Amino acid sequence: MRKHFDIQFDDNQSIPKYRQIIDAIQQKIKAGELKKGNKIPSLNMLCKEYGLSQDTVLMAYNELKSKGIITSQVGKGYFIQNENTGFKHKVLLVFDRLTAYKEELYDAFKDALQKDGSEQIFFHHNNLKMFQTIIDGSIGDYSEYVIMPIDHPDAMTTIAKLPSNKVFILDQGRKQYKELYPFVCQDFERDIYRVLKQNSELVNKYSRMVLVIRHQKSHFKDIVTGFRDFCKQYPIACEIVNELKSLEIKPGDAFVVVDDRDLEFLVRVSIEKQLKLGKDLGIVSYNETPLKGIVASGITTISTDFVAMGKTMAEMILNHQKLKLDNPFVMNQRNSF
Numbered sequence: 038m039r040k041h042f043d044i045q046f047d048d049n050q051s052i053p054k055y056r057q058i059i060d061a062i063q064q065k066i067k068a069g070e071l072k073k074g075n076k077i078p079s080l081n082m083l084c085k086e087y088g089l090s091q092d093t094v095l096m097a098y099n100e101l102k103s104k105g106i107i108t109s110q111v112g113k114g115y116f117i118q119n120e121n122t123g124f125k126h127k128v129l130l131v132f133d134r135l136t137a138y139k140e141e142l143y144d145a146f147k148d149a150l151q152k153d154g155s156e157q158i159f160f161h162h163n164n165l166k167m168f169q170t171i172i173d174g175s176i177g178d179y180s181e182y183v184i185m186p187i188d189h190p191d192a193m194t195t196i197a198k199l200p201s202n203k204v205f206i207l208d209q210g211r212k213q214y215k216e217l218y219p220f221v222c223q224d225f226e227r228d229i230y231r232v233l234k235q236n237s238e239l240v241n242k243y244s245r246m247v248l249v250i251r252h253q254k255s256h257f258k259d260i261v262t263g264f265r266d267f268c269k270q271y272p273i274a275c276e277i278v279n280e281l282k283s284l285e286i287k288p289g290d291a292f293v294v295v296d297d298r299d300l301e302f303l304v305r306v307s308i309e310k311q312l313k314l315g316k317d318l319g320i321v322s323y324n325e326t327p328l329k330g331i332v333a334s335g336i337t338t339i340s341t342d343f344v345a346m347g348k349t350m351a352e353m354i355l356n357h358q359k360l361k362l363d364n365p366f367v368m369n370q371r372n373s374f
Contacts, residue, residue, distance in 0.1 A: 042078040046087065054089060058097035063106070063122040075117045077107065103127055103180040105155050119155070126154030126354060129179040131171055133187070133209070134162055137326045138343045142208070145347030146183075153355055154180075165189050172198060179203070181354050186210040188254040193217075207350055208341075209256050211363070219359040221350045223341045225259035226266075228366035229293075232339050233267045236368050243291035243319050245274045249281055249299045257295065264293065288312060291319030291374065293339075304333050320373040335371030342367065 044061040046054060065071040078086075083094045098115060101107040105127035108118040128150065132139055147156055157179075161168035168187045172195050175182070183205045186192045193213065196204060206214045211222035233240070240246065248264045250257050261277055268275035278284055281302050294300050300322045304314075312318040314333055322329060325340035342365045353360055 042083065042086070044083075044087065053093075055093045055097040055100075058083070058094065059100055062097075062101060066106070066117065066120050066122050071117050071120075073117050073120050076113075077115045077117065079114050099177050102178050105179075108178075126150065126180045127178075128154055128156045128181045128183055128354065129175050130156055130158040130207075131168070131182070131184045132158060132160050133185050134160055136324075137328075138324050138340070142343040142347040145344040146351045147347075149348045149351035150355065161185075161187055163187055165191060168192060169195050172196065175199075181205060183207050183350060183354075184210075186214065188256070205350060205353070208346065208364075212255065212259070215361060219353065219361055221346050221353065221360075221362045221364055223256070223366065224363045225256045226263040227363075228263065228341070229260050229339065230263035230267045232366055232368050233264070234270075236370065237271060239319075239370070239374055240271065240273060240291065242316065243273070244289035245276065245287075245291070247275070247284070247290055247292045248277045249279070249292055249294045249296070250277065251279050251296050251299075260295065286310070286318070288317040291321070293321045293323070295323045297322070300329075300332075300336065304336075307333070314373040321368075322373075325369055330369075330371065333373060335373060337371045337374035338369045340367065340369065341365065 044058065046057055052060075062071065062077065071077070080091055080094045080098065083089055084091050098107065098109075102109065104125070105119045106117070106122060107115050109115050130143065130146070132143070143158060150156060159171045161171060165187060169191075176198060181203050182199050184196060185208050186196065186206065188209075201218070204218045206218050206220035206222060208222055211220055211224055214220060246264075246268055248261065250260060264277070265275065276284075281299055286303075286306055292299075292303055294303065300320065303318070303320050306312070307314050307318050314320060321337050321339055323339060325338045329336040329338050346364045349362060349364070
């Protein structure tokens with residue numbers, strides 16, 4: 038009786054049966070016998086026709102899924118997803134949100150990975166349920182998982198559902214996950230302390246440093262600690278506020294702002310009060326974007342190198358490395374400071 042899906046198993050080979058299934062499906066794709074969208078046999082069908090264990094077939098299908106070659110649909114079965122069988126990596130990227138600088142990170146990662154893999158990106162928007170849904174729905178479908186964790190106690194339990202040897206932490210979460218997974222992250226506390234210390238001569242023009250930080254997430258608390266340590270050691274009078282409207286802004290003040298809404302507010306104040314940026318009033322803004330090089334004759338930024346971050350993470354995956362790296366963090370000095 039002719040089988041529904043012809044696979045020529047060789048019992049004399051040392052190659053495991055699950056690997057022979059993988060090779061057979063890839064060969065059928067290369068030969069044009071299977072096209073994108075074609076359905077392939079179910080687990081039960083292959084087990085029945087070839088006398089295989091379900092674990093053997095499942096192992097083969099899971100590897101094909103992790104490479105992005107096949108996909109599964111609940112209640113419908115397995116289908117060919119990608120005819121490019123040369124891809125070695127299918128990577129899930131889980132970002133918090135899309136911003137101009139996160140887009141630079143993503144583009145750098147994608148460009149570095151493109152020869153040997155593909156990627157799919159989701160955004161959790163700092164929503165725990167969304168984060169859990171993304172992770173729960175991706176288990177077994179990818180060769181690597183690159184995650185910007187959500188700042189929530191349950192996030193670690195959710196990530197632990199994934200194969201630990203396939204998880205990489207990106208951008209945030211260095212302190213919480215450094216003992217568990219490889220990472221390319223910012224060291225928020227050390228970064229702000231070090232970059233202000235390296236550029237301390239610029240602080241001489243000012244009598245007070247003010248950090249404006251709206252949120253209380255763990256990495257923002259690290260920024261507060263690093264800022265406070267610098268001001269104490271320098272020393273210079275300092276304040277830490279979560280909003281600017283109630284603060285009396287005076288000549289001689291210098292501001293470090295994390296949120297771009299506060300940057301806009303300070304630029305407007307400088308115009309209204311006729312305070313010259315970089316002389317009467319200082320502004321340092323977190324995260325480099327092209328627009329900040331133009332606004333108000335140039336806004337000084339302190340920023341991690343998001344392009345380097347994306348490229349480094351992709352290279353770590355391509356080279357099968359498990360490293361723990363702090364990403365470069367620099368000041369781009371312009372007229373505002």
